[in-house]
Amino acid sequence: MTEVTQPAGQSDFREGMDFLDTRGQRLVILWLPLGIIMLVLLFPFYWMVLTSIKPDSALIDLESTNPLWTWNPTLKHIRILLFETAYPTWLWNTMMVAISATVLSLIASVGAAYAIVRIRYRGSQWIGAAIFLAYLVPPSILFIPLAKIVTDFGLFDTPFALILTYPTILIPFSTWLLMGYFKTIPFELEECALIDGASRWQILTKIILPLSIPGLISAFIFCFTLCWNEFIYALTFISNASNKTVPVAIVTNFTDGDVYRWGSIMAGALVGSLPLVILYAFFVEHYVAAMTGAVKE
Amino acid sequence: MTDVGVKITDPDRVGGFSWERLKTNRNWLSFWFMLPAAGFLILFLAYPLGLGIWLSFTDTRIGRAGQWIGLENYIWLWDDSVFWLSVFNTLLYTIVASAIKFGVGLYLALLLNMHMRFKAVIRALVLIPFIVPTVLSAIAFWWIFDTQFSILTWMLQEIGAIAPDYQINWLGDATLARASVIFANIWRGIPFIAITLLAGLQTVSISLYEAAVIDGATRWQMFRHITYPLLTPIIAVVMTFSVLFTFTDFQLIWVLTRGGPFNTTHLMATLSYQRAILGGYLGEGAAIATAMIPFLLAAIMFSWFGLQRRKWQHGEGND
Numbered sequence: 001m002t003e004v005t006q007p008a009g010q011s012d013f014r015e016g017m018d019f020l021d022t023r024g025q026r027l028v029i030l031w032l033p034l035g036i037i038m039l040v041l042l043f044p045f046y047w048m049v050l051t052s053i054k055p056d057s058a059l060i061d062l063e064s065t066n067p068l069w070t071w072n073p074t075l076k077h078i079r080i081l082l083f084e085t086a087y088p089t090w091l092w093n094t095m096m097v098a099i100s101a102t103v104l105s106l107i108a109s110v111g112a113a114y115a116i117v118r119i120r121y122r123g124s125q126w127i128g129a130a131i132f133l134a135y136l137v138p139p140s141i142l143f144i145p146l147a148k149i150v151t152d153f154g155l156f157d158t159p160f161a162l163i164l165t166y167p168t169i170l171i172p173f174s175t176w177l178l179m180g181y182f183k184t185i186p187f188e189l190e191e192c193a194l195i196d197g198a199s200r201w202q203i204l205t206k207i208i209l210p211l212s213i214p215g216l217i218s219a220f221i222f223c224f225t226l227c228w229n230e231f232i233y234a235l236t237f238i239s240n241a242s243n244k245t246v247p248v249a250i251v252t253n254f255t256d257g258d259v260y261r262w263g264s265i266m267a268g269a270l271v272g273s274l275p276l277v278i279l280y281a282f283f284v285e286h287y288v289a290a291m292t293g294a295v296k297e
Numbered sequence: 298m299t300d301v302g303v304k305i306t307d308p309d310r311v312g313g314f315s316w317e318r319l320k321t322n323r324n325w326l327s328f329w330f331m332l333p334a335a336g337f338l339i340l341f342l343a344y345p346l347g348l349g350i351w352l353s354f355t356d357t358r359i360g361r362a363g364q365w366i367g368l369e370n371y372i373w374l375w376d377d378s379v380f381w382l383s384v385f386n387t388l389l390y391t392i393v394a395s396a397i398k399f400g401v402g403l404y405l406a407l408l409l410n411m412h413m414r415f416k417a418v419i420r421a422l423v424l425i426p427f428i429v430p431t432v433l434s435a436i437a438f439w440w441i442f443d444t445q446f447s448i449l450t451w452m453l454q455e456i457g458a459i460a461p462d463y464q465i466n467w468l469g470d471a472t473l474a475r476a477s478v479i480f481a482n483i484w485r486g487i488p489f490i491a492i493t494l495l496a497g498l499q500t501v502s503i504s505l506y507e508a509a510v511i512d513g514a515t516r517w518q519m520f521r522h523i524t525y526p527l528l529t530p531i532i533a534v535v536m537t538f539s540v541l542f543t544f545t546d547f548q549l550i551w552v553l554t555r556g557g558p559f560n561t562t563h564l565m566a567t568l569s570y571q572r573a574i575l576g577g578y579l580g581e582g583a584a585i586a587t588a589m590i591p592f593l594l595a596a597i598m599f600s601w602f603g604l605q606r607r608k609w610q611h612g613e614g615n616d
Contacts, residue, residue: 034408037401038419041426041484047448048437060446067451105337112334121327134338136537136597137346138545140566141586144573145345145352168342171334200326229430231548232566236574247432251552262440269433280428284421287428291489292496 052077052267059262077263078271086241086249087268094245095275097159098227101166105223106216109171113178114204118190128179135172142168143236150237161237162245166227173226174219177290181215182208218290221283225276246272352583359577370584379560380585383568387589389475390564391544391596394482398539399532401483402490407524409491410498420492427488435552438481442467442553468554471561478562481549486542490535497531498524540596545589565589 051059053073058065065071081087112131116124146165147156155161185208193203209216234248241253250268254261280287353370357363374380409420426434441448450465459465468474501524509519547566550556556563556571563571565585573582 030408030411030413033404034419037405037408037487038422041423041488044434044437044441044484045425045429047441048434051440067448104333108333108337111330111332115327115330119323119327119330121324124327127331131334131338134342136541136593137342138541138593140545140547140569141349141589141593142342142345144569144579144583144586145348146341147574148348148352148357148579149341149345164337165341167337171337175334200330225428229432231430231432231551232570235551236570247430247548250436251432262446265436266440269436272433273429276428276430277425280424281421284417284424287424288420288492288496292493 048266048270048273051262052264052270054263056263077267081264081267081271085264086253087246087271089242090244090246090249091272093159093243094228094247094272097162097166097245098224100159100163101170101227102220102223104163105167105170105174106219108167109174109178109219110204110209110216112171112175113182114208116175117179117182118208119200131172131175134168135176139169139230139232143232146233147236156237157239157243159243162230162234165233165237166230169226169230170223174223177219177222178212178215181212185211214286214289217283218286221279221287222290224279225287228276349583350587352580353587355580357579357583359574359579363580366580370581371588373581374584374588379563380568382560383556383563383565383585384588386475386562387544387564387566387592390479390482390546391540394479394486394543395536395540397479397483398486398490398543399536402487403494403532405487405491406494406498407520409495420495424488424492426485427492431485431548432552434485435481435549438477438484438549439468439553442477444469469558471558474554474558474562478550478553481553482543482546485549486539490539493535494528494531497528501527537597541593544593544596 050068050070053075054070055072055074055076058067058070058072061067112127115121116128116131150156150161150165155164189207189211190203193207198206229247230245231247234245235252238244238248241249244253246268250265250272254265254268352363354365354367355363356366356369405423409416409423413419440446444464444466447465447467449467450459450463453459453465454461454463466473467477505523505527506519509523514522545566546564547570550562550564550567551570554562556567560568565588569582569585569589571582572585573579576582
């Protein structure tokens with residue numbers, strides 16, 4: 001226990017006081033544990049990338065060559081994936097569903113968050129709390145009744161089944177996040193606009209929304225990531241291979257037990273992750289703000 | 298319109314409720330603003346939640362409307378050893394994974410809060426397991442835990458921990474399969490906990506530590522009496538989410554083991570999917586899903602009140 005907690009106190013010095021430690025001490029209390037944790041966290045991705053560029057023969061040969069590296073990378077798996085399977089269709093489906101559901105959710109959330117924070121109607125506090133509770137309802141307990149509802153509405157096996165159900169996961173989160181942003185916008189701006197005769201709609205679109213663009217970006221990329229990530233609804237509501245999303249299609253249409261498939265499976269996982277990783281690389285700060293913002297409220 | 302505006306912008310009058318105000322424009326206005334969100338949440342969240350509970354009291358199957366059968370599904374589950382096994386698995390999975398995620402996540406947050414070079418890059422890299430879709434990283438784990446070509450087995454063989462021709466059946470042995478899925482869950486959950494706790498750590502004022510150093514506090518005392526008490530509110534929220542999503546996990550298990558071997562990694566969520574969607578017994582699956590609700594409420598209550606209580610005590614003695 002002491003070994004774990006010693007660096008704990010140390011960490012709080014931040015700049016200013018860490019000149020008290022020698023280089024050797026810092027190696028043991030910071031770089032060594034951090035290095036081990038980072039190695040474990042990143043190894044699966046290294047392995048994913050490596051597998052997707054290894055030639056087939058190297059995939060199942062752990063003796064004659066070092067499996068942790070390859071000297072003759074190949075793009076064969078990625079080529080097969082993109083040109084000989086329905087992967088581009090799945091990628092397109094995922095993209096369409098994620099963008100549509102995110103846009104719908106943001107429109108709904110902006111309205112709800114604005115009404116709760118600024119119009120402050122009767123019982124708005126309770127609605128705010130109810131939306132937070134909705135955040136805590138997991139999809140795992142909703143997918144069975146939703147499967148019935150989706151079928152009754154005639155949406156089964158269509159993209160609309162996903163576009164209309166994903167917002168239930170996204171709206172609570174993004175409403176909560178946007179409420180936090182709207183609260184930081186000075187009230188006086190709205191008062192001025194009201195005195196000048198602006199309507200609520202004008203205030204929302206011309207004052208509030210332009211000022212909360214960082215919040216909207218955060219909400220957008222986080223919702224988009226959640227959509228891309230979603231599995232249980234997509235697995236339950238979609239049965240035709242041409243309507244599937246990437247995560248579901250890889251699990252159900254790609255894995256046939258053939259060892260030589262592993263290269264393509266890993267390539268599929270890699271290509272499916274890339275859009276999110278690229279998006280993340282450009283918006284790290286917004287992403288972290290989204291993640292911590294909703295928790296801090 | 299201006300009239301409404303004046304009312305709205307007067308914070309003192311907002312709190313006073315009367316029936317007359319219900320009819321003023323403000324409520325109608327907010328009704329229109331709320332409508333899209335409320336529509337989605339009522340139609341696809343509140344209604345299915347109720348419908349799920351109702352379905353659990355019927356014998357509905359896929360393609361056939363059910364009849365009310367009272368508690369029959371629950372009585373059937375009560376005598377079903379697979380159901381109880383899944384309850385045990387879920388609790389084991391949640392408790393072990395959440396405890397380790399919390400410990401390592403907090404430790405990682407404290408490490409990341411230290412002054413170091415390449416801080417921004419390291420932080421960005423930490424979050425990657427959280428960004429990559431769970432199913433896709435689970436597939437990478439599936440390959441890592443492969444029976445024949447597992448890189449983990451190879452590493453253990455190379456360092457001489459096991460005999461060179463010995464193969465470890467990572468996902469085929471009950472205990473190992475449980476450990477493997479728990480490991481994958483921990484791996485996936487740590488970044489979220491570490492980064493949110495780090496955000497909390499950054500709000501702690503450095504002058505508190507300076508004061509503590511002057512008073513001769515040890516590092517452990519500083520952590521115990523400054524960092525931890527100030528962090529409890531955010532720990533409560535983060536762990537509530539973590540426990541909740543671990544308890545209802547589906548994706549990892551479905552990709553890695555589908556509940557096998559011999560149901561030893563079946564969680565309640567995967568079992569309900571198997572019974573309801575693959576087996577077609579919607580009523581029974583809904584009963585399993587509904588049976589998760591009391592556990593979820595208990596978990597929320599526990600992590601919320603259990604940790605929240607300490608927030609009021611901060612500055613006081615040991616607990």
